[in-house]
Amino acid sequence: QDKLENKSPLVNENLKKCLNTRDGRLVAGLIVDFLQVFNLDFSLAVFQPETNSASLNSVDSREVVCRDLGLSESEVNRKCPLLLELVTRGRHKASEEPSQKRITLA
Amino acid sequence: QDKLENKSPLVNENLKKCLNTRDGRLVAGLIVDFLQVFNLDFSLAVFQPETNSASLNSVDSREVVCRDLGLSESEVNRKCPLLLELVTRGRHKASEEPSQKRITLA
Numbered sequence: 745q746d747k748l749e750n751k752s753p754l755v756n757e758n759l760k761k762c763l764n765t766r767d768g769r770l771v772a773g774l775i776v777d778f779l780q781v782f783n784l785d786f787s788l789a790v791f792q793p794e795t796n797s798a799s800l801n802s803v804d805s806r807e808v809v810c811r812d813l814g815l816s817e818s819e820v821n822r823k824c825p826l827l828l829e830l831v832t833r834g835r836h837k838a839s840e841e842p843s844q845k846r847i848t849l850a
Numbered sequence: 851q852d853k854l855e856n857k858s859p860l861v862n863e864n865l866k867k868c869l870n871t872r873d874g875r876l877v878a879g880l881i882v883d884f885l886q887v888f889n890l891d892f893s894l895a896v897f898q899p900e901t902n903s904a905s906l907n908s909v910d911s912r913e914v915v916c917r918d919l920g921l922s923e924s925e926v927n928r929k930c931p932l933l934l935e936l937v938t939r940g941r942h943k944a945s946e947e948p949s950q951k952r953i954t955l956a
Binding site for chain 2: 756767768775778789794795812823828830831832
């Protein structure tokens with residue numbers, strides 16, 4: 745029995761390495777934010793323990809993520825995941841159209 | 851019994867709306883890619899049904915996500931989630947000088 749328990753370390757080394765970087769935590773924070781905004785409670789209930797991201801320090805909160813991305817929280821609709829905002833901006837910047845149409849995700 | 855079944859539509863309208871947009875699918879694709887790269891099988895097993903993203907058309911594959919982001923697949927390490935790559939590039943762009951280096955978003 746003990747053997748079996750010791751067999752798999754159950755530590756996701758790559759993920760751990762990732763979450764030890766600032767960008768990695770930011771990414772995890774973006775995912776958690778997405779799950780929260782859309783009330784994906786089951787996914788969240790699995791994601792947090794599986795990534796160990798429920799612990800306070802490992803994942804950035806929306807507030808921190810906002811700051812790190814240079815977004816002001818008031819600027820982003822609370823019903824819009826930051827990740828979506830990021831991709832949308834990135835894409836508009838990429839396609840170079842000075843996008844007047846701000847997405848109105850109400 | 852029937853009443854109970856009919857009570858909650860179990861349709862996440864906001865999410866559905868989001869996944870009906872190109873950027874929304876892209877975001878979901880980025881999350882799925884993250885979960886796959888780090889072998890977060892449990893999260894994936896919940897995320898896909900909860901978002902209905904297991905169906906072929908609703909979420910972009912890594913290949914499509916790459917293309918949409920203007921990343922060449924060969925350019926991104928398969929062990930690196932695209933989302934991490936995106937954030938890292940975005941941050942470097944943001945923090946550094948008015949980047950002559952256009953991220954090669956083709």
